[in-house]
Amino acid sequence: MTRSRILTLAAAVLAIAALWATLWAMYAPIPAGSREQLFEIPAGTYARRAAGDKVEILPTSIRLTLGVKDILVLKNLDNVPQTFGPVLIMPGQSFRMPFGVAGDVQFECTAHASGQMRIVVEPAPDAGWRRLVWRARHWL
Amino acid sequence: MKRLAAALLFALPLAASADALKSGEFSPPRMAPGFTLQGSTGKPLKLSDYRGKVVALGFGFTSCPAVCPTTLAELAAVKTKLGAQGKDFQVVYVTVDPARDTAERMRAYLTAFDPTFVGATGLDAQLAAVRKDYGVSVTRTGSGANYGFNHSSFVYLIDRSGKLRALSPYGRAVDDVAHDVRVLLNQ
Numbered sequence: 001m002t003r004s005r006i007l008t009l010a011a012a013v014l015a016i017a018a019l020w021a022t023l024w025a026m027y028a029p030i031p032a033g034s035r036e037q038l039f040e041i042p043a044g045t046y047a048r049r050a051a052g053d054k055v056e057i058l059p060t061s062i063r064l065t066l067g068v069k070d071i072l073v074l075k076n077l078d079n080v081p082q083t084f085g086p087v088l089i090m091p092g093q094s095f096r097m098p099f100g101v102a103g104d105v106q107f108e109c110t111a112h113a114s115g116q117m118r119i120v121v122e123p124a125p126d127a128g129w130r131r132l133v134w135r136a137r138h139w140l
Numbered sequence: 141m142k143r144l145a146a147a148l149l150f151a152l153p154l155a156a157s158a159d160a161l162k163s164g165e166f167s168p169p170r171m172a173p174g175f176t177l178q179g180s181t182g183k184p185l186k187l188s189d190y191r192g193k194v195v196a197l198g199f200g201f202t203s204c205p206a207v208c209p210t211t212l213a214e215l216a217a218v219k220t221k222l223g224a225q226g227k228d229f230q231v232v233y234v235t236v237d238p239a240r241d242t243a244e245r246m247r248a249y250l251t252a253f254d255p256t257f258v259g260a261t262g263l264d265a266q267l268a269a270v271r272k273d274y275g276v277s278v279t280r281t282g283s284g285a286n287y288g289f290n291h292s293s294f295v296y297l298i299d300r301s302g303k304l305r306a307l308s309p310y311g312r313a314v315d316d317v318a319h320d321v322r323v324l325l326n327q
Contacts, residue, residue: 081275083275086275086276086277086292086294087164087275087307088273088274088275089166090170093166093168093170094166094167095164095165095166095167096164096165096166096167097165098162098164108277
């Protein structure tokens, strides 16, 4: 077998593998798992803040995906109440919030030094291009 | 607008098991903060008087142009959907506008939605304390006689034992709210 034939064959194999991977990423179902995304507000958050420490416990932006991770669970392990939008979460308490519509919204949140938290709820990654983009974003 | 967007984001909860609440849920639930205010019935309104019923607690004002009438109309529809169980479902609406919302005015307003709905008013300081206990935010808007309020539009669901169980966002489907109330009534 000549060198050029070997290279052609290798390129063909790579192309087929890439095509297979792309089709798999577009159409393979997303493994079922917990749809909850847990965030904890650690003990001492308020005290550290009061002492001037600009500690960021939660990400300023939380990204959820409908049908995959679309239940936000906030657990307050601090020893003072924390406010998340209209929700007052007492010490030791959790708030489980299912989302049903894609969107982008900001909440007041006392667990953030900025007092704000952004939640982005992405549409369900339906089979096809949307699922491919979703997988790419989670792999990269 | 931000609050409306937040509410709409919650608007269509995902499918879940029959007993799971579709609203935002507290775990473990704590006792709903108690209060005694002036009731629209003309008598003092004590939240704990409604133990044994599932209470939908909302905050608003009778001059509210959109959110409050929509919420109350939907709660009335929920009560209708509950059928015979509706007798154990109590709507309590606490005003954020005590200057205009007298007990008489609240009675006239609320009973237009359902004769069993009750309102609560009181002194500014009393109402502010209740709002603080529930994490309710209110901002006055406008000026002169045409002032209004931006206020939290969520409805708090309190179970028969007086525990604060869930928050139902503005714009939720009547069927979903009725589902959650039914779950709480059947516990």
